[in-house]
Amino acid sequence: MANGKPAGVRCIQLGDDLRCMIFGDPRRPACCAGLQPSAQMCGATDDARGHALAWLTQLEIDTQPD
Ligand code: SF4
Structure with a gap:
């Protein structure tokens, strides 16, 4: 898990248009x-x-911990 979400889960910053809503923002x-x-x-x-x-x-599969 990185940045508060498991791999494969849609980022909350991903807009309906599939663009990052915080692109260019220092919080990215x-x-x-x-x-x-x-x-x-x-x-x-x-x-x-x-x-x-x-x-x-x-x-993600190849880098899963054992
Ligand atoms: S680029 Fe934006 S939408 Fe994509 S994972 Fe990062 S914060 Fe989320």
Whole structure:
């Protein structure tokens, strides 16, 4: 759990338009600003969001503590 929510739970700052409601605000967690898009995360298809969600889910599984 980071920043008060478990992985996979929708952030309360995520708007209905899928944009961060505190983007550019100093209250935005540093981990959010540190996550930069990459070809590895976003893939090479038109479905970058779907690819990123699958990639992040796998990353979460791969880094689960034993
Ligand atoms: S960038 Fe961070 S604070 Fe903003 S919606 Fe995404 S997870 Fe939430």
